[in-house]
Amino acid sequence: MTPSERAAAIEARLSRMKDLPTLPVIILKVLELMNRSDPSIQDLSNLISADQVLASKIIKVVNSPLYAVRTEIRNLQQAMAYLGFEAVKNLVLTCSLISHFAGKGAAFNMKTFWAHSFGCGIVSKLIAGKLGFESAESLYLAGLVHDLGEVVISTAYTVEFPAILKLLQTDGCSFYTAEEKVLGYTHCDVGGWLAVKWRFPESLTQAIRYHHTPSMAKSAKEVVAVVNLADLFCRLRSLGYEFFEELDVSFPDEPAWQILKASSPAIDSIDLERFTYELDEKMDDVHNLIATMY
Amino acid sequence: METTYHGTARAGDGMSQLRDLIYETCGIYFADSKRYFLESRFARRMEAVGAKSFKEYHSYLRHGSDRQAEIQKLIEEITTNETSFFRNMPQFQALQTLILPRMVAAKGAIGFKRLKIWSSACSTGEEPYTIAMILMEKATTLLAGWGFEIIATDINDQVLARAREGIYSEYAIRATPEYHKKKYFVAQPGGSLAISPDVKKYIKFQNVNLYDDSRMVFLKGLDIIFCCNVLIYFDQTSKKKVIQHFYNNLNRGGYLFIGHSESLFGINDEFKLHHFPGGVMYQKPL
Incomplete structure (x- = not known):
């Protein structure tokens, strides 16, 4: 299908659906805050304080091994002081997204989904950090939301989704390939449609729509490329979707690697083996954390 | 964060x-x-x-x-010198699902239906026997009409003698699927298990010191080399030399596997690093 045919097919299918996931209000507010020229930590703090369940979840996550805090963080103010605006903002988005989608995706293990998404956010940030990106923290969010289309497919395509799952098992292929075969379009197209509907910032929309085909991104190519690599790393290192995928990746040959190399030649000097083994440590933390959040 | x-x-x-x-x-x-x-x-x-x-x-x-x-x-x-059957499952999974089909396609196309695999630090034999069982399982499907040979070497004669003997405790085969236990092992008095002669016949055990240039240059035409958990004992210079030998020993497109959590970063830049689910491997470019 051409891009416009895909868009038309998704529009026809999803726009008439009544129980499509809506964007949680808090996320809408955080995104609004991000669009301001001078978002203050106080604004963010006020937003979180209004939701005590969310606030306590954030405190729990901050104290998990992933954040390696030296002394226990007991309240929001300490978390803000220790982690800073960007990180806390990302935590708000993470915790509210996870809670919001907790009951969705009945045919799908949501724990696995969020472990993959959360892992992808963390790995995106680590890659961005390695490449010396100024806004490494902002890459986290792109990694976190990249597969949102998958939640929609698992909820809205009740007839086709089992067929997609079956293909994963029999062919050892990826969701992307299986969806292309069964639906003629993928979670990237569906996620992209949703991201526009939800008025996500353009870089997030691009990451959602093109994380499997980074060369096709219309803007924010580097963000998309980082998310593409992070997604691959997660699928290679025990944060995939529980199906054995016949993946064989030579990172320097990946289009995403080439995109990043153009602006960060240092990418070629990364010790990929060590980076991979270090990620494994994070993966365990991610699994543990998701287990505590569910 | x-x-x-x-x-x-x-x-x-x-x-x-x-x-x-x-x-x-x-x-x-x-x-x-x-x-x-x-x-x-x-x-x-x-x-x-x-x-x-x-x-x-x-x-x-x-x-x-x-x-x-x-x-x-x-x-x-x-480090522990411990080894067991099916020790590094992701590696063997990559062998079955990624490498073998690829090699069969490439070598089959030129009508050369033979595979040569080297387990270069085979210790008491668990690794080469595991590889043999995996290949034997494909003998009537993917590898029908193919011949294969596994060379298994170690520097230590005592472990080689035990490898040739092929008798193992329950502990050494703890990760072995029941199916393989039944098919490829024979129960011994006292609870141990002996590897079946059908498996043994595919393996040639030899004493080879990986430092020994004169021996290393004679191991040629290999498709896959396993060298797990042994490079850690070598200093940088020796490691570079051994890896260069492996590179020369391999056919174009051949693969080198090293142990879990091991790395060749900074040791050799001719091999191409590949990631598969749960591990890494190195390919000599085609």
Whole structure:
């Protein structure tokens, strides 16, 4: 299908659906805050304080091994002081997204989904950090939301989704390939449609729509490329979707690697083996954390 | 979100520096989950050399007069010579699902239906026998009409003798699927299991010292080499030499597997690094 045919097919299918996931209000507010020229930590703090369940979840996550805090963080103010605006903002988005989608995706293990998404956010940030990106923290969010289309497919395509799952098992292929075969379009197209509907910032929309085909991104190519690599790393290192995928990746040959190399030649000097083994440590933390959040 | 690059190893107590030193000198990465194991092993060596802290021990390993000897002793403390059947499953899965189909397509196209695999530090034989079982399982499907040969070498005659004998305790086969146990092993009096002669016939055991250039140059035409958990004992120069030999020994498009958490970073830039689910492998370019 051409891009416009895909868009038309998704529009026809999803726009008439009544129980499509809506964007949680808090996320809408955080995104609004991000669009301001001078978002203050106080604004963010006020937003979180209004939701005590969310606030306590954030405190729990901050104290998990992933954040390696030296002394226990007991309240929001300490978390803000220790982690800073960007990180806390990302935590708000993470915790509210996870809670919001907790009951969705009945045919799908949501724990696995969020472990993959959360892992992808963390790995995106680590890659961005390695490449010396100024806004490494902002890459986290792109990694976190990249597969949102998958939640929609698992909820809205009740007839086709089992067929997609079956293909994963029999062919050892990826969701992307299986969806292309069964639906003629993928979670990237569906996620992209949703991201526009939800008025996500353009870089997030691009990451959602093109994380499997980074060369096709219309803007924010580097963000998309980082998310593409992070997604691959997660699928290679025990944060995939529980199906054995016949993946064989030579990172320097990946289009995403080439995109990043153009602006960060240092990418070629990364010790990929060590980076991979270090990620494994994070993966365990991610699994543990998701287990505590569910 | 301030996660440190070196995970949760506390900065400043010398542990992460020791871990970096082990990685640099041995090419093996110890995860944070191994921290307590490492601490206890370090403690033994620290007592032996009279170092009072990790920092002091790190300094000893960097600058001490007999640092080379101490590094060897430390490696002996932190590694186990233990091996078992189907020890590194992701590796064998990559062999079955990725490499074999690819090689069958490439070599089959030129009508050369033979595979030659080398288990270069085979110890008591668990690795080469596992490889043989995997290939035998494909003998009527993917590898129908194909011949294969497994060369299994070690520097130690005693372990080679045990490998040839092929009798194993329940412990050595604990990760072996029931199916394989029934099909490829014969029960022995006393509860041990002997590998079946059908498997044995595919393997040629030999004594080869990987340092020995004159032997290394004669191992040619290999498709896949396994060299797991042995490079850690080599210094950088020897490691480079051995890996260069492996590179020369392999056919174009051939693969080298090393052990879990091992790395060839900075050792060889001719091999191409590949990631598969749960591991890495190195390919000689086509």
